Structures are given as structure tokens and as C-alpha cells.
Amino acid sequence: MLDERKQRILQAIINDYISSAEPVGSRTIARKYDLGVSPATIRNEMADLEMLGYLEQLHTSSGRVPSSKGYRFYVDGLLPHQEMSENEKALIDKWYKAKVRRVEEVFQETAKIISRVTKNISLVLAPQLSQAAFRCLQFLPLDGRRVIAVIMTDAGFVENKIVEMPDGATFEDFRRMSNVINKVLAGHTFDMISSESLQRIRDEIMDSTLYDAALELIHRSLDTEKTERLYLGGTTQLLNQPEFRDVGKIKDLLLMLEEEQLLKDILHAHLGDGLSVTIGHENKYSGIQDCSIVTATYHLDGELLGTIAVLGPTRMEYGKAMSLLSYMNNNLAEIIKQLRW
Amino acid sequence: MLDERKQRILQAIINDYISSAEPVGSRTIARKYDLGVSPATIRNEMADLEMLGYLEQLHTSSGRVPSSKGYRFYVDGLLPHQEMSENEKALIDKWYKAKVRRVEEVFQETAKIISRVTKNISLVLAPQLSQAAFRCLQFLPLDGRRVIAVIMTDAGFVENKIVEMPDGATFEDFRRMSNVINKVLAGHTFDMISSESLQRIRDEIMDSTLYDAALELIHRSLDTEKTERLYLGGTTQLLNQPEFRDVGKIKDLLLMLEEEQLLKDILHAHLGDGLSVTIGHENKYSGIQDCSIVTATYHLDGELLGTIAVLGPTRMEYGKAMSLLSYMNNNLAEIIKQLRW
DNA sequence: GTTAGCACTCACTTATTCAGAGTGCTAACA
DNA sequence: TGTTAGCACTCTGAATAAGTGAGTGCTAAC
Numbered sequence: 001m002l003d004e005r006k007q008r009i010l011q012a013i014i015n016d017y018i019s020s021a022e023p024v025g026s027r028t029i030a031r032k033y034d035l036g037v038s039p040a041t042i043r044n045e046m047a048d049l050e051m052l053g054y055l056e057q058l059h060t061s062s063g064r065v066p067s068s069k070g071y072r073f074y075v076d077g078l079l080p081h082q083e084m085s086e087n088e089k090a091l092i093d094k095w096y097k098a099k100v101r102r103v104e105e106v107f108q109e110t111a112k113i114i115s116r117v118t119k120n121i122s123l124v125l126a127p128q129l130s131q132a133a134f135r136c137l138q139f140l141p142l143d144g145r146r147v148i149a150v151i152m153t154d155a156g157f158v159e160n161k162i163v164e165m166p167d168g169a170t171f172e173d174f175r176r177m178s179n180v181i182n183k184v185l186a187g188h189t190f191d192m193i194s195s196e197s198l199q200r201i202r203d204e205i206m207d208s209t210l211y212d213a214a215l216e217l218i219h220r221s222l223d224t225e226k227t228e229r230l231y232l233g234g235t236t237q238l239l240n241q242p243e244f245r246d247v248g249k250i251k252d253l254l255l256m257l258e259e260e261q262l263l264k265d266i267l268h269a270h271l272g273d274g275l276s277v278t279i280g281h282e283n284k285y286s287g288i289q290d291c292s293i294v295t296a297t298y299h300l301d302g303e304l305l306g307t308i309a310v311l312g313p314t315r316m317e318y319g320k321a322m323s324l325l326s327y328m329n330n331n332l333a334e335i336i337k338q339l340r341w
Numbered sequence: 342m343l344d345e346r347k348q349r350i351l352q353a354i355i356n357d358y359i360s361s362a363e364p365v366g367s368r369t370i371a372r373k374y375d376l377g378v379s380p381a382t383i384r385n386e387m388a389d390l391e392m393l394g395y396l397e398q399l400h401t402s403s404g405r406v407p408s409s410k411g412y413r414f415y416v417d418g419l420l421p422h423q424e425m426s427e428n429e430k431a432l433i434d435k436w437y438k439a440k441v442r443r444v445e446e447v448f449q450e451t452a453k454i455i456s457r458v459t460k461n462i463s464l465v466l467a468p469q470l471s472q473a474a475f476r477c478l479q480f481l482p483l484d485g486r487r488v489i490a491v492i493m494t495d496a497g498f499v500e501n502k503i504v505e506m507p508d509g510a511t512f513e514d515f516r517r518m519s520n521v522i523n524k525v526l527a528g529h530t531f532d533m534i535s536s537e538s539l540q541r542i543r544d545e546i547m548d549s550t551l552y553d554a555a556l557e558l559i560h561r562s563l564d565t566e567k568t569e570r571l572y573l574g575g576t577t578q579l580l581n582q583p584e585f586r587d588v589g590k591i592k593d594l595l596l597m598l599e600e601e602q603l604l605k606d607i608l609h610a611h612l613g614d615g616l617s618v619t620i621g622h623e624n625k626y627s628g629i630q631d632c633s634i635v636t637a638t639y640h641l642d643g644e645l646l647g648t649i650a651v652l653g654p655t656r657m658e659y660g661k662a663m664s665l666l667s668y669m670n671n672n673l674a675e676i677i678k679q680l681r682w
Numbered sequence: 683g684t685t686a687g688c689a690c691t692c693a694c695t696t697a698t699t700c701a702g703a704g705t706g707c708t709a710a711c712a
Numbered sequence: 713t714g715t716t717a718g719c720a721c722t723c724t725g726a727a728t729a730a731g732t733g734a735g736t737g738c739t740a741a742c
Contacts, residue, residue, distance in 0.1 A: 025735050040685050043736065061691040061735050101564070138481050140491055148499055150481055150491055158489055158501050223442070236599060239592040247588060251580040258577060366704050381716050384705065402704050402722040 002052075002073070008035060009045050010054055011078045014066045018315050021242045023063030068280035068314065071292070075277050075318050082319040084327045088117070092327070096335060103157075106335055107231045110308060110328060115234020118321050120241075120312030121257070125267045127306040128228035132157065134185045134193070139163075139174045147174050151221055153190075154301075159224065163217055166209040173207070177214050180204040190222055228306070230260055230267075243290070243313045256287045267307045270295040275322060275329075280314045292316050296325040298332045308332070343393075343414070349376060350386050351395055352419045355407045359656050362583040364404030409621035409655065412633070416618050416659050423660040425668045429458070433668070437676060444498075447677055448572045451649060451669060456575020459662050461582075461653030462598070466608045468647040469569035473498065475526045475534070480504075480515045488515050492562055494531075495642075500565065504558055507550040514548070518555050521545040531563055569647070571601055571608075584631070584654045597628045608648045611636040616663060616670075621655045633657050637666035639673045649673070 002010065012033040016024045026042040029035070035042070046064055049055045054070035057063075066074070084092075092113055099109045107126045114122035132153035140148040142162065149161045165174065184200050185193060198215065205211045235257060244250050256262065266285060270276045270293075279292045288311070295309040308328055310321040343351065353374040357365045367383040370376070376383070387405055390396045395411035398404075407415070425433075433454055440450045448467045455463035473494040481489040483503065490502045506515065525541050526534060539556065546552045576598060585591050597603065607626060611617045611634075620633045629652070636650040649669055651662040 023735090027735075038685050039735095040687095041683085044684090047737080057736090059692055060737090062693075063735065140479050140481070142493065142499075148491060148493070150489060150501060152483065152489070158483075158503060160491060160499050160501050162499060236592060236595045239588060239595065245588060247580060247586060247591070250588070250591065251577060254577045254580065364704090368704075379716050380704095381718095382714085385715090388706080398705090400723055401706090403724075404704065 002049075002054075005035070005037075006045055006049060007078060008033075009042060010049055010066075010070060011074065013046075013049075013055065013064060014070060014074045014078070017066055018317060021315060023058060023065050025063035028063070066314075068282060071279045071314055071318075072282070075279065079319050079322075082323040084323050089327065092117075092331075096331075100335065103336060106332070107229065110332060111231040111233030113233075114308065114310060114324065114328065115237055117324050118310050118312065118317065119234070119237050120310050120316060120321070121235055121237060122233040123263060123267060123307075123309040123311060124231040124233070125264065125307040125309075126229040126231065127300055133187050133189050136182050136186065137178050139171070139178050141171050147171060149178075149217055154187075159221065161217065161220055163213065166213055169210060169213070173210055177205060177210055181214060181218075193218065193222070228264065230264055232257060232263075237312075241313055243315065252287060253291075256285075266293070267295060267309055270297070270309075271305065271307055272297050275326060277318060277322070290314060292318070294318065294321040294325060296329045298329045300333050300336060343390075343395075346376070346378075347386055347390060348419060349374075350383060351390055351407075351411060352415065354387075354390075354396065354405060355411065355415045355419070358407055359658060362656060364399060364406050366404035369404070407655075409623060412620045412655055412659075413623070416620065420660050420663075423664040425664050430668065433458075433672070437672075441676065444677060447673070448570065451673060452572040452574030454574075455649065455651060455665065455669065456578055458665050459651050459653065459658065460575070460578050461651050461657060461662070462576055462578060463574040464604060464608060464648075464650040464652060465572040465574070466605065466648040466650075467570040467572065468641055474528050474530050477523050477527065478519050480512070480519050482512050488512060490519075490558055495528075500562065502558065502561055504554065507554055510551060510554070514551055518546060518551055522555060522559075534559065534563070569605065571605055573598060573604075578653075582654055584656065593628060594632075597626075607634065608636060608650060611638070611650075612646065612648055613638050616667060618659060618663070631655060633659070635659065635662040635666060637670045639670045641674050641677060 009029065012029050012035070013024050016028060016032065026039040026046060029042050030037070030039040046055060049070075050057060050064060053067055054073060055064040056067045056070075058065065095113055096106075096109060100106050107124045111122045111124040114124070135152040135154050137152075138150045140150065142148050145165055147163050147165060149163050151159050151161070163174075165171075180201055184197050184204070188197065198218075201214060202211050205214060235254065238244050238250060238253060244253070262285065266283075266288075269284070270278070273295065275294070275296045277292065277294050281289050283289050283291065283293065290313065291311055292314045293309055293311050294316075295307050297305055297307050299305050308325055310316070310325065312321075350370065353370050353376070354365050357369060357373065367380040367387060370383050371378070371380040387396060390411075391398060391405060394408060395414060396405040397408045399406065436454055437447075437450060441447050448465045452463045452465040455465070476493040476495050478493075479491050481491065483489050486506055488504050488506060490504050492500050492502070504515075506512075521542055525538050525545070529538065539559075542555060543552050546555060576595065579585050579591060579594060585594070603626065607624075610625075611619070614636065616635070616637045618633065618635050622630050624630050624632065624634065631654065632652055633655045634650055634652050635657075636648055638646055638648050640646050649666055651657070651666065653662075
């Protein structure tokens with residue numbers, strides 16, 4: 001374990017590096033932070049901290065830079081707990097109020113706010129509905145050949161699909177079909193729709209072309225309901241960070257950000273962790289091993305959940321990101337509920 | 342007017358510059374393109390072309406670069422008409438088939454394809470529905486307090502909204518309301534819904550709280566139907582272009598690309614022009630005066646329209662972009678119709 | 683244990699040189 | 713008169729060299 005002075009020095013170094021983005025030397029620390037010791041002493045301590053793996057040196061005669069381990073220690077132990085100021089909270093509330101009309105816009109706007117406040121990239125994973133319970137299905141006639149299926153879930157989401165009627169089928173057949181499906185599936189989450197349920201529907205419908213139509217409809221619903229949406233914000237913030245002065249690096253990261261599935265996987269890894277911080281090399285995906293991710297999982301009606309995250313260089317204002325995500329987290333469920341009516 | 346030889350030289354220079362991105366000198370032209378004259382002669386011609394404003398020189402002793410006027414002449418007169426090869430067409434069709442399930446995905450995928458093929462940024466403006474005709478509205482009961490409104494348009498789009506019932510109103514009231522609205526608005530485009538129609542609805546409903554609910558519903562529909570969506574593709578392609586080796590320029594353009602309204606305005610300016618090319622300084626918005634935009638307007642059922650576009654440095658493969666957009670244009674309406682069922 | 687002093691390292695900046703590509707001009711040529 | 717070869721000149725970009733400054737590690741004194 002690090003003694004008191006080493007901790008204070010490490011903290012000073014990380015604070016300084018986070019705000020300056022320059023390798024920090026003993027002299028700077030001695031001057032800016034009043035630790036009551038000379039640069040030489042700090043140099044010795046820094047050498048120790050490097051030995052222990054908390055700091056790194058780019059070349060023999062440059063200042064030190066925090067390592068992943070250093071940041072980890074900082075985040076776990078040295079970081080003073082921060083809260084958003086009332087001012088900031090009010091500002092965020094105002095942004096939401098001004099912009100948000102539809103549920104979709106909540107996620108979009110959340111991403112924007114996070115990136116604006118943290119000056120980093122934000123990721124917002126909207127809840128997937130596979131854990132929502134099926135509530136009911138109704139058909140509406142569209143024209144002679146087609147009907148509209150309206151599907152509702154317990155969480156209050158509504159979707160519609162246009163369905164082609166098989167030859168010979170009537171709207172009355174479809175109404176009968178909806179009764180069967182409603183009876184069998186009511187209360188089932190989309191995840192839980194099993195082959196057994198399908199079998200029951202088949203038995204009750206007793207008409208194979210109708211059953212096929214029902215099956216296709218259910219599959220199409222599952223398809224859309226299961227795909228969760230990912231909202232990205234602030235990719236241009238990247239360009240202001242000195243660690244991305246190089247076009248090659250920008251390209252690498254932007255290309256990665258286009259790989260939606262990869263991003264989803266990364267966020268999934270932290271689903272349910274509450275507030276979690278992953279630093280530099282702790283990241284499994286090598287493309288972001290000089291970045292850190294702060295994630296927070298939010299809940300909606302107990303079950304349904306999504307994730308919001310900040311992605312930025314390891315040199316990141318962790319305190320700010322964490323306090324912001326906590327706040328957004330609490331807000332988000334509330335705002336979505338209000339909007340859903 | 343330029344004589345035959347000047348034209349051929351201009352063409353050669355532009356071709357070369359488009360593929361090399363390097364200022365091109367007399368020697369290169371003489372060597373690569375068999376014009377039957379010596380570099381010295383070409384030098385003289387190039388000096389003339391510069392005088393006439395078709396070429397520019399960065400400094401006294403560098404090769405020449407085409408000016409906006411030069412590209413304009415090239416696009417209008419020198420560009421051989423190109424068609425997509427059957428191979429490419431087949432490839433594109435395959436991409437669509439593999440990826441596209443929902444109407445929304447058509448636009449998304451179109452943007453992706455355009456950027457992939459042209460290696461530039463693509464813009465796809467999805468048709469706004471304000472010109473779609475209202476077809477019918479139906480209500481479904483959701484729970485005691487709320488109903489679902491399902492709105493259909495002639496173009497085959499279906500939307501739903503959750504509506505809160507005013508105190509004391511019953512589902513039967515809403516059913517009656519839908520009858521009135523359907524009678525009055527049937528066949529009206531969203532653009533055409535006038536205060537007169539609203540007045541008629543008011544007269545028929547004869548209940549001010551119910552009328553308020555109806556009004557709100559109509560407004561909400563107009564809100565969503567009127568906002569057209571913009572899909573962007575290939576922003577990372579930017580980073581491969583040598584003209585964007587500089588981080589500052591990347592930032593400027595990426596920031597501009599975040600201004601959705603601005604982009605829409607730019608596309609709107611060309612709405613209905615068919616295939617249109619805007620080069621460099623011809624652009625009104627100063628942020629893209631070293632870029633060119635190729636746009637094409639597509640139609641859906643005569644009225645409904647949108648725009649697809651390629652945005653890239655003035656040094657762009659105009660022929661490729663134009664032939665691709667023409668092809669996509671023809672395809673797009675077809676694919677959307679098929680998908681809509 | 684702490685600190686001052688000093689030699690040393692390394693990146694970054696500035697200046698200089700040099701090669702290469704390209705031009706414009708002149709004079710010769712067909 | 714239009715075309716071309718030749719040549720002096722210009723400018724960029726890469727390579728090299730020297731100088732500067734921030735920072736370190738080590739040693740010896742406090």
C-alpha cells in the first residue's frame with residue numbers, strides 16, 4: 001500500500017496531467033501543489049511510484065504519465081466524491097425540457113448532453129424490449145389484401161406492422177387469430193416466447209396458412225423488439241483532445257465507432273454493474289486500450305434496462321463523468337415514464 | 342471558347358489531378374497522355390488556361406490545379422457519360438437484398454452504399470410526409486385512461502400515437518371522433534389541412550374537451566410527419582482524402598455535418614433539380630467551398646420526394662458519383678414500394 | 683530522510699542545405 | 713508562326729545539424 005505522501009503526490013500528478021495533457025515533472029508538482037518537500041524528494045517518490053507501476057515514463061528524460069494502474073488507484077481511492085452542482089442540474093433539466101417530445105428523442109438528447117458536459121464521446125444504449133411483456137395485439141383493416149397489426153407491450157411501447165393476408169383469408173380470420181395470440185402470449189416477455197407457446201397457437205388456429213402468417217408476424221415483432229438502439233454523441237469532441245492530434249488515431253477510433261455491434265458488446269459487458277469505470281488496458285478490445293469508459297446502467301420498471309456511457313482518453317475527468325452519469329441515470333427513467341403517457 | 346487542344350489538355354490535367362491529388366505539371370501530362378506535343382507547348386497552353394481562370398497555381402513553381410471554373414467546364418462538357426457496370430449494379434442489388442427489411446433501413450443502407458462506392462460522404466434525405474394524403478385514423482383501447490391512435494397515409498406509411506383521454510370521455514367518444522376526422526380529412530395531404538377543416542371538425546364534434554384532444558392529436562401527427570429525416574454515411578471516408586490531412590479541416594467539416602438543419606437546407610436548394618452538381622465556390626455556404634456536392638432528387642408516387650447526394654472534395658470522381666446517383670435514384674422508389682407491401 | 687548540485691538525456695525548435703519538380707523565357711527550328 | 717529544346721530560376725519538402733529547455737538520476741552534504 002502507498003504511504004500518505006506517495007498518495008498525495010500521485011494525486012497531484014494525475015490531477016495535473018488530466019488538466020494539462022503534458023507529462024508532469026517533479027518541479028511542476030513542487031511549485032503548483034504545496035506538499036512541503038523539494039523537487040528532489042518528489043523525484044525520488046516518483047521513481048518509486050514508477051517502480052510500483054503507477055506511473056510511466058515515455059523516455060528517460062521526460063515527465064511522468066499515469067499508468068492504467070495509477071488511474072485505477074486514483075479512481076478507487078483518491079477521487080473525491082463529486083456531485084453535479086445545482087446550476088448544472090438545472091441546465092440539464094432545461095435542455096431536456098426544450099428538446100424532448102418523443103421517447104426516441106430522450107436517448108438522442110441524453111447522448112448530446114453527456115458529450116457536451118464531459119467533452120467526450122457518449123454512448124446511450126436504449127432498452128431492448130425483449131424483456132418487455134407482451135400485452136396485446138390488435139388488427140385493423142388496411143385494404144382488401146392487408147391488415148395493420150398493432151402490438152403493445154407492458155412497458156407502454158406500441159409498434160405497428162403491415163401484414164399481407166394470405167389468399168382466401170378474411171379480416172375475420174385475423175380477428176380470431178388475434179384472440180388466440182392474445183390468450184396464449186399475454187404476460188409473456190418477448191424473451192420467453194417459446195416453441196411451446198407457438199405450438200399452442202398452432203393448435204388453436206388450426207389453419208396452416210393462417211398459422212404461418214401469425215408466425216411471421218411474431219418473428220418480425222421479435223426482430224424489431226429485440227434490436228436495441230445505440231445512440232452516439234460528441235464524436236467531434238474527440239478532435240479537441242490532444243491525444244488525437246494524429247489523423248491515424250482519429251480514423252481508428254471513428255471506424256470503431258461505426259461498428260455498432262462491437263460498441264453494444266462493450267456496453268453489454270457492463271450491464272447491471274451500476275456505475276463502472278474501465279481504464280486503458282483493462283479494456284478487452286485493443287482498439288481502445290488508451291481510452292477509458294465510464295458506464296452506468298439504468299432501470300425502467302424493474303426489468304427493462306439500458307446503459308449510458310462516456311468514452312474518452314484515459315486522461316479523463318473521471319469525477320465529472322461519474323457524477324454526471326449518476327445524475328442522468330436517476331433522471332432518465334423518470335423522463336421516459338413521463339413521456340410515455 | 343476553348344480550342345480542341347486546350348480542352349484535351351484541361352481534361353488530362355483534371356483527370357490526373359483527380360486520381361493523384363497532386364498539382365500536375367506539363368511534363369506529367371506529356372508523358373502520361375499522348376497528346377503529340379512537347380512539355381513546353383503544354384506549358385504555354387497551361388499558362389493560357391490559367392489566364393482564362395480554368396487552372397490555378399499555388400506558387401510560381403508548382404504544378405497546376407483545376408479551379409472551380411475548370412471543374413465546371415469539365416463536368417459540363419468534357420465528362421464522358423458513364424453508366425454503372427452490370428457488375429456494380431448487381432453488387433448493389435445484393436447489398437440491398439441482404440440488409441433491408443424495414444423502410445427506414447432503405448435510407449440508411451442507401452447512404453452506406455453511396456459512401457462505400459464513391460468513397461465520399463453521402464447524404465440521404467428521406468421524403469417528408471407532409472405531401473402524403475391522410476387516409477384514415479383508427480383508435481384502439483389501451484387502458485382506462487388512454488387509447489392508441491393509428492394513422493395511415495396514402496403512401497402506405499403507418500404511425501401510432503398514444504393519446505390520453507380527457508376526464509369523462511369514453512372510448513366510444515373517441516370512436517365517434519375518428520369517424521368525424523376521417524370524413525373531413527380523407528384525401529387531404531398533411532400540407533393541406535387547413536383551419537377550415539379544423540373548423541368543420543370542431544362543428545361536428547361539438548365537445549370542446551374532445552375537440553382539444555383531437556386537435557392535439559392532429560398537431561402531434563403533423564409534427565412527426567413533417568420532419569424529414571436525414572441519413573449520413575461515410576463520414577470516415579473523409580479521413581482518407583489527402584485534402585483532409587489536417588485535423589482542423591476535419592473538425593470544421595465534421596462540425597458542419599452535425600448541423601442537420603444546415604444540411605437539409607443545402608439539399609433543399611437542389612430539390613427537384615434532377616441531377617445537379619455544385620462545385621467549390623459555387624456553394625453558398627462558405628464551409629464547403631472547397632467541396633462539391635452532387636445531388637439527385639427521387640420521386641415516389643409523383644408527389645413525395647427526397648434527395649440523395651454525394652459530398653466530397655472538389656477533386657471528386659464526378660462521373661462515378663453522377664452515374665451512381667442516377668442508378669440509385671431509379672432503384673430507390675422501386676425498393677421502397679416493394680417494402681411497403 | 684531530505685535536499686542542493688550537477689552531469690546527462692532526450693524531444694523539440696530553428697536554421698541550413700540539398701535535391702527535385704516545375705515554371706517562364708529565349709532562341710532555334712520547321 | 714507555331715513548336716520545341718535548353719537553361720536559369722523558384723519553391724517545396726526532406727534531411728541534417730545545432731541549440732534550447734525540461735526533466736531525470738545520482739552523489740554528497742545537511
